[in-house]
Amino acid sequence: MTDYNNIQLLKENLEAMDSAISWLERSNGICKNNGIKEDYADEEYDAFETLSSRYARAIDLIVRKVLRTIDLVEFEQSGTLIDTVNRAERRGLINNVNVLRTMTDLRNEIAHDYIKAELVEAFENILHQAPQVITLAARIKNYAERYVNMNC
Numbered sequence: 001m002t003d004y005n006n007i008q009l010l011k012e013n014l015e016a017m018d019s020a021i022s023w024l025e026r027s028n029g030i031c032k033n034n035g036i037k038e039d040y041a042d043e044e045y046d047a048f049e050t051l052s053s054r055y056a057r058a059i060d061l062i063v064r065k066v067l068r069t070i071d072l073v074e075f076e077q078s079g080t081l082i083d084t085v086n087r088a089e090r091r092g093l094i095n096n097v098n099v100l101r102t103m104t105d106l107r108n109e110i111a112h113d114y115i116k117a118e119l120v121e122a123f124e125n126i127l128h129q130a131p132q133v134i135t136l137a138a139r140i141k142n143y144a145e146r147y148v149n150m151n152c
Contacts, residue, residue, distance in 0.1 A: 006072045011148050013065040014141060020058040021137045027051035028130040036124045048123045052110045055126050058133050059107040063100065066140055067093075073147050093139050103129055103136075 031051045034044045067084050071077075076087060085100050094100050106125050109118075 003073070006069065007147055007150060010066070010069045010073055010144060013061065013069045014144055014148065017058070017061045017066050017137055018141070020054065020061050021134055024051070024054045024058045024130055025134060027054050028127065028134075031123070031127060036120070036127065038120065048119075048126075051126055051130070052122065055130055055133065056107045056110045058137065059103050062133070062137060062140065063104060066144070070140075070144060070147075091143060093143060094136065099132070100136075103133060 027047065027050050030047050031044075034040070034047060037044075040048065063081065063084070067088050068078065070091075071079075071084060071087060077083075082097075085094075085097050088094050088100065089097050106122070106129055109122050110126070
């Protein structure tokens with residue numbers, strides 16, 4: 001892939017991330033207003049399910065698409081997911097790898113939690129983590145601007 005193609009791919013992935021973050025912000029606002037409870041009305045439960053899905057999608061886009069594309073643009077060997085996360089830390093996008101690990105662990109919990117009591121705990125964790133994901137996306141976008149604004 002040429003530099004131009006990699007930069008185009010980065011632009012596309014950043015646009016997808018922006019869209020995912022916009023929807024995550026919307027769902028986060030709705031669910032913040034609903035609050036954490038032991039039991040939810042059907043509409044509230046649906047809203048949290050939507051938030052969960054949007055959180056997972058945002059994390060997937062950030063880790064598996066955007067950060068890996070930044071690696072491509074910067075001519076880094078693709079390597080493992082851990083390599084990608086370590087490079088994100090080196091770039092100053094995250095304070096330490098545990099931040100992103102916590103986010104991805106929660107994403108994995110979302111994918112596998114089916115017991116209602118565990119879902120309520122996951123909802124609370126998502127409400128806590130979503131603003132951090134939004135902030136991370138903004139840092140990534142700011143970092144990537146140096147490449148997106150290049151004329152290839």
